[in-house]
Amino acid sequence: MTSIAFIGLGIMGSPMAVHLANAGHQVAGYNLDPDRAKPLAEAGGRVATSIADAVKGADVVCVMVPDSPDVELVLAGPGGVFQNAQTDTLIIDFSSIRPDVTVELARQARGHGFRILDAPVSGGEAGAQNAALSIMVGGETGDFEVAKPLFDAVGKTVVHVGASGSGQTVKAANQLIVAANIQALSEALVFLEAYDVDTLAALEVLGGGLAGSAVLNQKQANMLSRSFEPGFRIDLHHKDMGIVTAAAREAGVVVPLGVLVAQLVASARANGDGGLDHSALLRGVERLSGKALS
Structure with a gap:
């Protein structure tokens, strides 16, 4: 069982967080619209009140938000992951963003003592709901192996494609x-x-x-x-x-x-x-x- 913070519970993030909770993990979810957290709560997850609350004690932080500025704010912004997560936390960014932004955020993450994977997904809402996503993962091989059971809980085709930014x-x-x-x-x-x-x-x-x-x-x-x-x-x-x-x-x-x-x-x-x-x-x-x- 892994303690997971899941930030971003929209069309894609909500069912993914639910799958992780159903797989037996402890999942704390945070979304700007708290109503989006209802499916996770019904699956036994915890509804967090902030990013800081979500990442408290988490082994893994998952992010699924719309665009590059959103990821930058969640990770490096005030009250974000870099300021509040414990050292050596594994960050998995499921968002689809610019590769150059991912490379820079990975550099910053390592500087703060975190491990990070970029893991954008394909398959749309149906793939998220059916845990049948295709997941393309960039980052260190060892971190990919650690995260593989989590990827398998939300996806069907999971491939490590190279260094940070390669997934994007x-x-x-x-x-x-x-x-x-x-x-x-x-x-x-x-x-x-x-x-x-x-x-x-x-x-x-x-x-x-x-x-x-x-x-x-x-x-x-x-x-x-x-x-x-x-x-x-x-x-x-x-x-x-x-x-x-x-x-x-x-x-x-x-x-x-x-x-x-x-x-x-x-x-x-x-x-x-x-x-x-x-x-x-x-x-x-x-x-x-x-x-x-x-």
Whole structure:
């Protein structure tokens, strides 16, 4: 049994914290909106009143917040983890943030006597709820081995991909692939509908061939019903595509499809779809095709 502080109990963090509690660990959760902690409390976890309260006596501190400034504030800000956690605590950042920020925070963490892993996840809300996330982990091998049982409680595919920052780099690549897949699926669906094809049957046969993908399996229902309740918001994918394009430029590599998809995600956000699931990129294709939005 491990004593865990879990900071950030949103769409992804809440079910992950619950899985850790159900695995028998002592979990103290903190979220700016305390109502988000109710599922953890029902699973036997403790609702903390602050970051300092959450990390008190914790062996491991998990973080799952939206963006780089949020992680910086949670870890290095006033009243944050660096000021309040006990020495040698293992910090696991499940957030998806800029690789360069992760590298700098890892340097600071080690300077304060902490161990740290960047462990962004893929799989969306369904993956978090079903403990089926793909987790890409950067950091020291020994720390990864210590954390592996915790990763196994929330994920299905867990891989150590390199030094600090490597997990975030792999996650950026993941977000590029996912966005491109969603955009292609959106265009294919609008194309099929224009010819009055049985779209459900069409997607079934496409899913059984080379065009099949996890994106097609998980997002086709949203698209067919035009129901875009967020599992992963366009706002967050916009942030991630910014990470992709900035990191690519810094590395001196060209990602022309990535840049195009980043602009299409930005367009969806500018048209008021930022709070919708990223499968709502379909609405952008409909706009460009002159179709009325459902």
